[in-house]
Amino acid sequence: MEYTEGESDPGTTRPGGRTARVRAAVLSAAADVLAEQGFAHLDLADIARRAEVGKTTVYRRWGTATGLVTDLLLDMAQQSVPRTETGSLLGDLTANARLVQRTLADPRQGALFKAVIAAAGSDPKAAEALYGFYTARVEEWAPCVEQAAARGEVPGGTDAREVIRATSAPLYYRLLTTALPLDEAAADRAAHAAAAAAAAGAYVRKAGT
Amino acid sequence: MEYTEGESDPGTTRPGGRTARVRAAVLSAAADVLAEQGFAHLDLADIARRAEVGKTTVYRRWGTATGLVTDLLLDMAQQSVPRTETGSLLGDLTANARLVQRTLADPRQGALFKAVIAAAGSDPKAAEALYGFYTARVEEWAPCVEQAAARGEVPGGTDAREVIRATSAPLYYRLLTTALPLDEAAADRAAHAAAAAAAAGAYVRKAGT
Numbered sequence: 001m002e003y004t005e006g007e008s009d010p011g012t013t014r015p016g017g018r019t020a021r022v023r024a025a026v027l028s029a030a031a032d033v034l035a036e037q038g039f040a041h042l043d044l045a046d047i048a049r050r051a052e053v054g055k056t057t058v059y060r061r062w063g064t065a066t067g068l069v070t071d072l073l074l075d076m077a078q079q080s081v082p083r084t085e086t087g088s089l090l091g092d093l094t095a096n097a098r099l100v101q102r103t104l105a106d107p108r109q110g111a112l113f114k115a116v117i118a119a120a121g122s123d124p125k126a127a128e129a130l131y132g133f134y135t136a137r138v139e140e141w142a143p144c145v146e147q148a149a150a151r152g153e154v155p156g157g158t159d160a161r162e163v164i165r166a167t168s169a170p171l172y173y174r175l176l177t178t179a180l181p182l183d184e185a186a187a188d189r190a191a192h193a194a195a196a197a198a199a200a201g202a203y204v205r206k207a208g209t
Numbered sequence: 210m211e212y213t214e215g216e217s218d219p220g221t222t223r224p225g226g227r228t229a230r231v232r233a234a235v236l237s238a239a240a241d242v243l244a245e246q247g248f249a250h251l252d253l254a255d256i257a258r259r260a261e262v263g264k265t266t267v268y269r270r271w272g273t274a275t276g277l278v279t280d281l282l283l284d285m286a287q288q289s290v291p292r293t294e295t296g297s298l299l300g301d302l303t304a305n306a307r308l309v310q311r312t313l314a315d316p317r318q319g320a321l322f323k324a325v326i327a328a329a330g331s332d333p334k335a336a337e338a339l340y341g342f343y344t345a346r347v348e349e350w351a352p353c354v355e356q357a358a359a360r361g362e363v364p365g366g367t368d369a370r371e372v373i374r375a376t377s378a379p380l381y382y383r384l385l386t387t388a389l390p391l392d393e394a395a396a397d398r399a400a401h402a403a404a405a406a407a408a409a410g411a412y413v414r415k416a417g418t
Contacts, residue, residue: 038331040249111330117385118327121320122247127388134386166402169382170375176326177343177381178374179336189411193375196409197402206394 025051026058027075030068035111039119039126042068069119070129077136089148089198093167093191096141100168101187104175114176138164145198154198162203167194234260235267236284239277244320248328248335251277278328279338286345298357298407302376302400305350309377310396313384323385347373354407363407371412376403 029050033042042065048055062068084095104110120127138161145160154163170190174180197203238259242251251274257264271277293304313319329336347370354369363372379399383389406412 040331114330118330120385121323121327122249130386131388162398165382165387166379169378172386173374173378173381176329176385177339179340185415189371193402193406193411196411197405200405200409202398202402202405 022051022053022057023061023071023075026053026062026068027072030072031108031112034069034072034115034119035108038115039065039069039123044068066119066123066125069116069123069126073116073126073129073133077133080137080140083141083144085144085147089145089153090191090195092141092144092148093163093195094188096144096164097167097171097187097191097194098184100171101182101184101190104171105182110175110182113172117176137168148198155201155204157204158198158201159203159205163194163198166197166203167191231260231262231266232270232280232284235262235271235277236281239281240317240321243278243281243324243328244317247324248274248278248332253277275328275332275334278325278332278335282325282335282338282342286342289346289349292350292353294353294356298353298362299400299404301350301353301357302372302404303397305353305373306376306380306396306400306403307393309380310391310393310399313380314391319384319391322381326385343374346377350376357407364410364413366413367407367410368412368414372403372407375406375412376400 026047029047030042032050033047044058044062044065045055047068048058051058062071081099084092086092086095104113116126116130120130141164142160145154145158145163148154149156149158149160167190170193171182171186174182174186180186235256238256239251241259242256253267253271253274254264256277257267260267271280290308293301295301295304313322325335325339329339350373351369354363354367354372357363358365358367358369376399379402380391380395383391383395389395
């Protein structure tokens with residue numbers, strides 16, 4: 001659950017008083033509906049009822065189902081845990097890959113990610129919010145590749161963001177396109193592959209890119 | 210368009226007479242609706258009208274929107290082009306990655322893939338059909354890794370299917386989670402990374418897996 005720690009538990013105390021509590025309850029209800037039923041079933045009146053919040057408040061503050069998904073992704077980006085520093089690129093990428101793998105392997109979180117990716121496929125505003133979520137995750141972890149370059153583990157000019165994206169990509173691909181288990185071995189393989197490819201210079205920026 | 214060559218052109222002549230022509234027209238219309246509007250808007254009566262086929266025929270043969278997606282994915286798997294043999298793993302994986310990249314970068318095909326992945330996220334039967342499509346693709350290309358192992362380009366015990374999946378994964382991840390261009394450089398980077406990681410032993414099966 002670390003990706004979006006706190007988001008899934010409506011009982012979690014958050015700073016910010018009533019406004020923040022209302023937001024936490026509404027976003028938790030929205031995540032439940034997305035995970036259980038998908039974006040097509042995200043209805044503001046239903047969310048208000050589940051969150052025990054006035055319907056008017058939900059309509060005024062979030063407006064549409066897309067508005068809810070956008071705010072949920074913003075919250076998920078803000079709540080996501082900071083990166084780990086292990087002292088080696090393989091160690092850091094393994095920590096990253098295991099975090100992604102545990103999140104996606106969790107039935108509720110896995111279904112939630114499938115739902116927001118599906119929503120982004122048909123709704124440009126949801127897509128923008130989703131891209132923002134992944135940009136924040138990539139920015140958080142990119143320094144581990146820059147540190148590896150400074151230590152001489154990967155060539156200079158390595159595109160740090162591409163290495164981070166390469167670590168997650170096989171796990172998302174496995175979740176979305178196969179029935180194969182999303183286990184720790186898959187995470188470790190993704191990290192090993194990204195580190196080996198980076199060391200071999202596969203992510204060095206080409207001239208003009 | 211090579212991924213699903215022929216599927217997108219309702220005027221293409223196919224063997225099999227009237228039954229095959231009806232199927233081609235219906236699946237082409239279904240692909241159009243999926244690409245333009247998404248799975249939630251896939252309606253059998255609308256498809257019958259677009260394909261200029263009797264409504265009864267469409268209901269009797271495909272039954273539901275999920276039935277249409279399932280048959281479309283089966284057709285896409287059957288129509289997809291055979292693998293390329295270049296004599297080197299990097300050459301073969303580059304051919305594979307460029308094929309995937311050109312398909313996903315095509316606006317209609319990219320939207321179609323987003324739509325079927327979204328459908329699979331909320332519909333177990335569509336998911337099964339999607340997994341079948343990717344299994345067929347992976348089986349088609351896996352021999353290029355087995356040949357590379359025979360040539361000594363990658364270690365024995367390399368999981369050929371994982372190498373093929375690793376080649377596609379960054380391209381799908383880029384399509385689904387970023388606004389970055391899905392260009393040939395992305396394809397070449399994905400192929401280079403998968404080949405380098407495979408050569409480094411990242412996809413060698415561990416004991417017990």
